[in-house]
Amino acid sequence: MAHSDTEITNPPAAKLGYWTLTAMVVGSMVGAGVFSLPGRFAQETGVAGALISWAIAGTGMLMLAFVFQRLAMRRPDLDAGVYAYAKAGFGEYPGFFSAIGYWASACVGNVTYWVLIMSTAGALVPALGKGDTILAIALSTVGLWGFFLLIKQGVKEAAAINRVVTVAKLVPICVFILLVLFLFDPGVFADNWGGADYAGSLFGQVKGTMLVTVFVFLGIEGASVYSRHAKRREDVGRATVTGFLSVFAIFASVTIVSYGVMPMEQIAELRQPSMAGVLEHAVGTWGMVFVSIGLIVSVLGAYLAWTLMAAEVLFVAAKDKDMPRFLARATKDDVPVPALVMSTALSQLFLVVTYFSEDAFNFALDMTSALTLIPFLLAALFAVKVAFGYGGTVNGALEGAAADAGPPGRGTGGEMTVALLASAYTAFLLFAAGLEFLLVSFIIYAPATVLFAMARREQGRRVFTPGEMVLFAVAIAGAVLGVAALAAGWLTI
Template identity: 30%
Template sequence: MDTEKKGIGKGELIALIVSSCIGTGIFGITSDVSAAAAPGPALLAWVFAGLGFLMLVLCLNNLSEKRPDLEAGIFSYAGAGFGPMGEFISGWSYWLSAWLGNIAFATMLMASLGTFFPVFKGGQNVPSIIVAIIFCWLLTILVNNGVETASFVNMIGTICKVLPLIIFIIIMIVSFKSGMFTADFWGRVANNASKGTTTGSTWSQMKGTLMTLIWVFIGVEGASVMGHRAKSRKDAQAATLISYGCLVLAYVLISILPYGVLTRAQLAGMGQPAIGHVLQMTVGNWGSILINVGLIISTIVSWLSWTMLPAETTMLVADDKAMPKLWGDTNAKNAPTASLMITGVLQTIFLFSLLFTQKAYEFAYSLCAAAILFSYLFVGLYQMKYSKENGEWGQFTIGLLSAAFMFACMFLAGWQEVLLVSISFIPGFYIYYLACKENNHKMTTAEKWVMTLILVLSVVAIWLVANGTIAIK
């Protein structure tokens, strides 16, 4: 086997994963976490989320090693374990999550540009939408000209956007005061100094951070999705573990160290990007400018990564005949042109909805996080199934812990968003029907029952939205 084949190398894969995860979320994580939890519960929440995502990473690496024949990675695991319907649900959810993440990026990018160009202030006016659409199509064209080329651009951009975060961490370490950090370590003191923050039980504070923590971890599976384009499977596995370790360290330091620099109420009340305001209060205006420049670079580069991932998703699922073959057609440079164009058109249409939405960024990233939980859940479930069949009980336990974590996140933090995601399967199942017809696949009784259950959930979601139980802001 030619281990020197043309493809994406380990360094580029690490850059892809880090860039996919370090997007807009890390720049706002300080205020999001501090509003929900004091230092103690926040650290416990990181332990909970960190271990949960470690189980997912270990599942991905194990399955990549044991089933190298499943080139669609995260989606084909669902297909191998639960048939074409399982692969479609996993792929559809991942595709939806990826381009909804792009809408969140578009909103944050234009808002950050508004710091320097007032015409874009707020990020949700007509000029912002027009420029966001231009960005959308420029990135689509770049990826359409070759995914390996785009991954190289992504690696360069990742280096540029990580530097401001390293400077932020250094300044926080130098400015850290242990007395301020431990003043209300468990968040049980309710007074004027805690205004705008959550007090109460440790568990309730931990639960309040979960959707934020899920959002910043999305993308850790990037090497699995792009694994078939890697120079070797071992490169993809190593890249996943190295990236995971770097991300956890960065997230914990950036979200926890500021508790020892400013009060929790000050952190919770920060505008976005929160870490820019933290630096502004700590070292002056240059800190805010540095972070805003970093955020702009970060958003553009993450948007590039997430332009690659949704198109790659539908191409791989179509190759496995769980979607119509149109979604898998590639051009001379091996880029999934049809999938890129369809996704680009949908993003363009959805961007116009920002004119009518007050909380576009929060709503988009909440749906993004909820949708991807379906894909992650299937990884743990297939790890359990495969390990049981082969008597690998240690790996079975890892799969069980991963699946249990995803179920817990669905019910504890995002049940409303999970119900909203089910609505997307109304058109989705029509696309699956077309794939079945095209590939002469007769839907089984089990598939029909699954389809019925999800469609019932979508009707319930529509009803809850209509009566105001689920509020869309």
């Protein structure tokens, strides 16, 4: 049956240029996380541990950036990168897992934005608490659905707003860095060097910061996720690397300079956004107000970018017949409204869950990071397969051919090294996250499989192959164990 002109299945994709794609990457990464960095790092480590953490995270994420850059050229037929790479490398059900994990992480990440906005306003309006009160959740709900209506107006309009907001939100962050550098106290910095007195071994300190660094770098794949909209395919990879390098310099600077202003024990006790507390200590109340305004602009811009990406993953997966067909519908303005509704609804659900959490912001932050790790690991492992000659093409020479239309070429030694390092880094992140968040992730993965089953039924296919059935059984077992652990109090949110 034909759709109306306001709801069609295959609208032409809105085309975005290099700078807009770069703004998508920067806008996705520069959100809530950067404003929480001083406090989150000070809770875990001192200057030495922070430097090591950023060296590990910077190197690992740069490898992932190169992975997304190279895969965009080697497999130009694959859209919505993270999900598509998992499917191409390991099959439909693992690809579905990757899509759901990435989508859910984006939705949970959006919750952190509203929690942080309300926590920031809570410094002036006590009824908002730390973003987890009834009033805060009610106001956040209004914001959630208000942005839904904005994005529904069109992707190009939303992307244009994101480009402007990206520039606007970088200004207060850069001003913070310059002001704190001007007031930098070498003695305080030296006293904060070790951090071993209260945070344990240096390895433990570094391990404790890993989920924080994952969270702030989420969005590195933003241009890859939106690759179907790129005017030129090579812009996807260039935008990814440019965006990453710019943001990495900002994040590391915000963290390190803060150690030169006040003792890390005091930084660790600051309410979020801790960047506001650091600047308030340095220059007075106006510094807190200045950072708070910058945070609200930054967070709203990041929320816009992440909502676009969350809906895009569901939409592309549905077009590839890995999700129910109703999610493949889009308006004449290229807005996948059903996917957008589901994304906003999941964010709404997690927003309610934060009311029952001991620490709403940190729970949502860590959960966002953990949900992304499996999709990132599968993408990195697919890059290994491509580099070693399985599942890719040379120099983007696919030219629209089917993925299996001939033997792929092996990559260079450098490409193999990058893929292996990216895989090792993401595997280490899973270890650093711990069992807790992996089990909670399965609570999302297992019931979401109903969407996979719906898609298979629509196509008249068997729901699971024998191998997929084993993976589904593992997901069910993990979900049951996770629910039991939460009920028994072994795990807490």
